[in-house]
Structures are given as C-alpha cells and as structure tokens.
Amino acid sequence: xxxxxxxxxxxIKGFLTKHxxxxxxxxxxxxxVCNAGGEREVGMLGSILRLAGVCKVVExxxxxxxxxxxxxxxxxxxxxxxxxxxxxCGVGVQLAARLFPDKPVYPALNTKFMGINEGAGEWTExxxxxxxxxxxxxxxxxxxxxxxxxxxxxxCGGSEDGMCEADPNCTECGWQRIYDRLxxxxxxxxxxxxxxxxxxxxxxxGGPRRITRPDLGAEE
Amino acid sequence: xxxxxxxxxxxxxxxxxxxxxxxxxxxxxxKSADISVIDKKAEYLRGMVDAVNLTDNxxxxxxxxxxxxxxxxxxxxLEPVIQMTCRDRNRLAQQADxxxxxxxxxxxxxxxxxxxxxxxxxxxxxxxxxxxSVQLIRAVYDMREKGVFMCGDEIRNTxxxxxxxxxxxxxxxxxxxxxxxxxxxxxxxxxxxxxxDFVQTQCIYDMDRFTEWMRQVRNRGLxxxxxxxxxxxxxxxxxxxxxxxxxxxxxxxxxxxxxxxxGAEDAAAEGIKICIEQIEQLRAMEGIAGIHLMAIEWxxxxxxxxxxxxxxxxxxxxxxxxxx
Numbered sequence: 001x002x003x004x005x006x007x008x009x010x011x012i013k014g015f016l017t018k019h020x021x022x023x024x025x026x027x028x029x030x031x032x033v034c035n036a037g038g039e040r041e042v043g044m045l046g047s048i049l050r051l052a053g054v055c056k057v058v059e060x061x062x063x064x065x066x067x068x069x070x071x072x073x074x075x076x077x078x079x080x081x082x083x084x085x086x087x088x089c090g091v092g093v094q095l096a097a098r099l100f101p102d103k104p105v106y107p108a109l110n111t112k113f114m115g116i117n118e119g120a121g122e123w124t125e126x127x128x129x130x131x132x133x134x135x136x137x138x139x140x141x142x143x144x145x146x147x148x149x150x151x152x153x154x155x156c157g158g159s160e161d162g163m164c165e166a167d168p169n170c171t172e173c174g175w176q177r178i179y180d181r182l183x184x185x186x187x188x189x190x191x192x193x194x195x196x197x198x199x200x201x202x203x204x205x206g207g208p209r210r211i212t213r214p215d216l217g218a219e220e
Numbered sequence: 221x222x223x224x225x226x227x228x229x230x231x232x233x234x235x236x237x238x239x240x241x242x243x244x245x246x247x248x249x250x251k252s253a254d255i256s257v258i259d260k261k262a263e264y265l266r267g268m269v270d271a272v273n274l275t276d277n278x279x280x281x282x283x284x285x286x287x288x289x290x291x292x293x294x295x296x297x298l299e300p301v302i303q304m305t306c307r308d309r310n311r312l313a314q315q316a317d318x319x320x321x322x323x324x325x326x327x328x329x330x331x332x333x334x335x336x337x338x339x340x341x342x343x344x345x346x347x348x349x350x351x352x353s354v355q356l357i358r359a360v361y362d363m364r365e366k367g368v369f370m371c372g373d374e375i376r377n378t379x380x381x382x383x384x385x386x387x388x389x390x391x392x393x394x395x396x397x398x399x400x401x402x403x404x405x406x407x408x409x410x411x412x413x414x415x416x417d418f419v420q421t422q423c424i425y426d427m428d429r430f431t432e433w434m435r436q437v438r439n440r441g442l443x444x445x446x447x448x449x450x451x452x453x454x455x456x457x458x459x460x461x462x463x464x465x466x467x468x469x470x471x472x473x474x475x476x477x478x479x480x481x482x483g484a485e486d487a488a489a490e491g492i493k494i495c496i497e498q499i500e501q502l503r504a505m506e507g508i509a510g511i512h513l514m515a516i517e518w519x520x521x522x523x524x525x526x527x528x529x530x531x532x533x534x535x536x537x538x539x540x541x542x543x544x
Contacts, residue, residue: 148336149306149334149347149349150349151333151349151352152354152355153355153410154406154407155398155399155400155403156333157393157395157398157470158335158336158469159398159399159470160399160470162399165335165336165339166336166338173399175400175403176399179400179402179403180400183402188402191403191410192406195355196355197311197351
C-alpha cells in the first residue's frame with residue numbers, strides 16, 4: 001500500500017494563513033490503513049487547527065481520493081470553503097486539485113513509499129513501481145527498491161553483517177537478502193549471469209506513465 | 221611485447237603482461253582548482269609506481285575531476301588510472317567522459333560503484349546508478365573490442381568515418397571483506413565475464429580472510445583471467461587503525477595490528493613495517509599480480525614503503541616503434 005506521514009504542523013499552518021475556512025479532506029484507503037490521513041487523523045488535525053485558531057475547519061473523509069467517482073459529496077462542502085487541505089497521498093491531492101480548479105489544494109501529508117506493514121507503527125519500502133519487474137530473477141527481493149544504489153549485479157563493498165553502508169543500524173543490505181533467499185532456494189547460480197542495464201524508459205524516466213485498457217472501455 | 225597483442229598499450233598493462241609484480245599508487249585530487257598539491261603528490265610517486273589511480277569524488281566529496289587530474293599527471297610524465305563511479309553520471313555522461321579521457325591520452329580506467337552520497341558533503345544529492353560497475357565494465361569493453369556504444373551505435377563521426385575504439389585497459393574493484401562472503405567471488409567472476417583486465421582490492425588488513433578469498437578465486441581459475449592487485453593502506457597512527465577497524469564498512473583490522481600500533485614508540489614507522497610485511501606475504505601468494513598502494517594523504521611515505529619492500533627500481537617498459 002501507499003504509506004504516508006503527516007507533515008510538521010507548522011508547515012501545514014503555513015499553508016493556511018490566508019484562509020478563513022478550509023475543507024480538511026481525508027481518504028479511506030491506504031492512508032487510513034497507515035494511520036496518516038483517515039477519518040481519525042482528520043478529526044485530530046481538525047481539532048489542532050481549531051484550537052490553535054488557524055481557521056474554521058470542515059471535516060470530511062471519502063473512500064478513495066484517487067478516484068473521481070467518490071467525490072460526489074465533496075463539491076457542496078468545498079463550495080463553502082476557500083481552500084482544501086488534503087490528507088490523501090500525493091495522488092489524492094493532485095486529483096482534488098484537478099477537480100477543484102478554482103480552489104487552492106494543499107497537502108497535509110508527505111507521501112513516502114509503497115511498502116509493507118512490518119507490525120504496529122512500522123512500514124518499510126518495497127516497490128518503486130519501476131514498470132519492469134525482475135522479482136522473478138532475484139528471489140522475490142527487489143534490488144531496485146531494496147539496494148540503496150539499485151545495483152543489478154550484486155552488493156557493493158559496503159555490505160557488512162547483513163546491513164547497508166548507507167544506514168548500518170536500520171537498513172538491511174538488499175543483496176544480502178537476495179543472496180539468503182536464493183541460497184535457501186538453491187538458486188545461487190542465477191547470480192553468475194551479468195544482468196544487463198535496465199530500461200529506465202519503463203519507469204518515471206520515460207515521463208509520467210499511462211495505462212490504457214481498451215478491454216475496459218478506455219480509448220487507445 | 222608488440223602492440224598487436226596489447227589491449228591498450230599502457231605501462232601498467234605492459235608491466236603486468238611481462239609478469240612483473242606491479243605497483244600502483246593513488247592520488248586523491250584536491251578539493252579546489254589549486255593544483256599545487258598534485259605537483260607535490262606526483263613527485264612522491266614518480267618512479268615509485270607503474271601507474272597512479274585518480275579517485276572520482278571519493279567518499280562522495282566534491283573534488284577536482286579524476287579525468288582532469290589524469291591529464292595533469294600525463295603532462296607531468298606519470299601514467300594515470302582514472303576512477304569512474306556510477307553514482308554521479310548516467311550512461312550518456314559516462315561514455316562521453318570515456319571518449320574525453322581517451323582523447324586526452326588516458327588509457328587506464330577503474331570502473332566503480334561509488335560510495336553512497338550520504339558519506340560526503342552533499343548528502344541531499346540525487347544519486348544516479350543508471351548502470352552499475354559490472355555493466356560499466358561491459359560498456360568499456362564493448363567500446364574497446366566492438367567499437368560500439370551501449371546502444372549499439374558504432375563509435376565514429378559519420379558512416380564513412382573510421383571507427384575509433386577507445387582502447388582502455390579496464391580495471392575494477394574487488395572487496396573480499398564485504399558480505400556476503402560467498403557472493404564476493406561470484407561478483408569477481410561476473411566482472412571477469414564482463415571483460416575486466418585487472419582488479420584492485422579493498423585495503424587488506426585481515427590476511428586470513430584475504431587468503432581464504434584468494435583460495436576461492438584460484439579454485440575458479442579467476443587469477444588466470446584477471447590481474448589481481450592487492451590493496452594496501454599503511455596505518456599512520458593508532459587513531460587511524462582504530463578508525464579503519466570500527467568505522468569503515470568492509471574493513472577489519474586484526475587485534476594483533478592494533479596492539480602493535482598501540483605498543484610502538486613510533487606508530488608511523490610501525491605502520492610502514494606492517495605494510496612491508498604484508499607486501500612480502502602477498503608476493504608469496506599465488507595469483508597476486510601486484511599491489512595497489514593507497515597511502516591516504518600519506519603519499520610522502522610511498523618511496524619508503526616501495527623501497528623497503530624491495531620493489532625498486534620499477535621496470536622500464538620498452539615501447540615498439542611507432543607507438544604513442
């Protein structure tokens with residue numbers, strides 16, 4: 001899922017200095033699950049802003065901010081407000097900005113990554129959406145996302161005791177994990193082959209990506 | 221040896237091809253365009269080593285470029301090995317710089333991953349890693365052997381022009397001290413498959429682990445396919461020894477060396493003595509083609525180490541007629 005965390009309160013207040021009444025818009029999907037921008041967090045942030053006397057706050061949470069079909073109730077509420085503070089991920093903020101062209105839309109969250117819930121209050125990045133998945137080669141551990149240098153041909157010299165040189169206290173070496181996994185599967189020979197350079201045009205380097213599915217009704 | 225059988229014709233390649241025990245040095249370019257320090261360091265290394273590595277923004281700190289420093293060394297009569305990391309440039313910039321280096325007379329290149337930018341003075345920088353060091357080795361190899369860029373285009377100005385292959389002697393790094401240990405030899409084998417001519421290892425203090433790594437290297441016959449230069453960094457002081465032991469990823473300094481550095485009246489002299497002992501151990505090891513002496517900010521002591529190890533004078537390689 002998409003994992004986000006709330007921006008520092010002063011940064012949020014900084015957006016709102018010129019506004020009297022804002023719509024604080026939560027999202028019921030990923031950011032609800034990661035406790036960053038769901039109904040509960042909307043209530044908490046709304047209270048903070050009201051108590052601090054920043055502005056009047058109208059609270060509302062929709063099922064998914066990344067999909068226009070869930071905005072039906074939002075239009076009337078937005079009409080009463082002079083700005084929207086979105087607690088959705090960066091996708092939600094951008095769709096809200098597109099749907100309300102005459103209103104400033106501000107992000108209340110920093111969208112961090114697509115990741116795994118490791119347990120209460122902990123998430124780790126797992127996928128960079130590179131658009132050219134190689135997990136089948138690397139034992140289900142992604143070198144693009146899990147190696148700090150996205151190396152395709154094995155660990156750099158900075159892997160020590162299973163940890164990454166860039167953050168030896170907290171970050172595991174992705175290549176140690178690939179090695180452990182392939183060794184357990186008795187597939188270490190996979191690592192003998194030189195992995196060719198990646199085609200980065202399939203990732204964001206090719207520009208914002210688009211998927212069109214005519215079978216679902218999209219125009220080609 | 222005639223130029224026909226040489227890949228690049230560099231002094232380093234000739235020394236290794238002739239079976240001499242090679243010595244390479246290292247020169248860290250300055251942190252400004254004041255090049256007087258290059259003059260000074262170059263004089264310490266002159267006649268002491270067969271070629272000199274020029275680091276490429278090492279530890280992710282901005283410095284005078286390795287290629288520019290390499291050209292300055294050529295003008296001073298020393299042979300450069302330019303280091304090139306994958307951290308700061310994408311494949312377009314890397315290939316452009318290889319052509320540029322070649323046009324400036326540079327013929328040795330060391331292909332590296334690059335330290336993470338979090339270690340340096342621009343920790344908020346975006347790193348590149350478009351390709352990795354193995355892919356860079358393959359790219360330089362294909363430029364030399366096939367006369368093509370990574371995209372497959374031939375390296376020539378027009379369809380009617382001659383293909384001008386940049387004939388580089390290709391180096392890589394090997395770190396026998398990083399983890400996972402078993403992958404270290406696999407990674408060397410990959411670099412050999414990609415076309416590397418020589419490797420320089422991470423600095424060695426843990427000779428037991430290095431010996432075990434070399435045993436695995438020989439078991440796979442890799443020492444017969446690539447020239448292995450054993451990396452050495454003399455210990456200047458007890459403080460440096462402790463720092464290397466605790467703070468540098470993939471470097472393990474045995475307690476025996478720490479005790480010797482601590483007990484010595486003259487720690488610097490003890491560090492040099494240890495280094496010379498290591499050179500003797502390495503010369504006796506099958507498959508070691510030379511040493512790579514990384515006297516970090518201590519280039520002034522290189523003559524003492526090389527002489528103490530009996531590695532002087534350095535061989536003077538004859539060039540055949542008509543060679544540049």
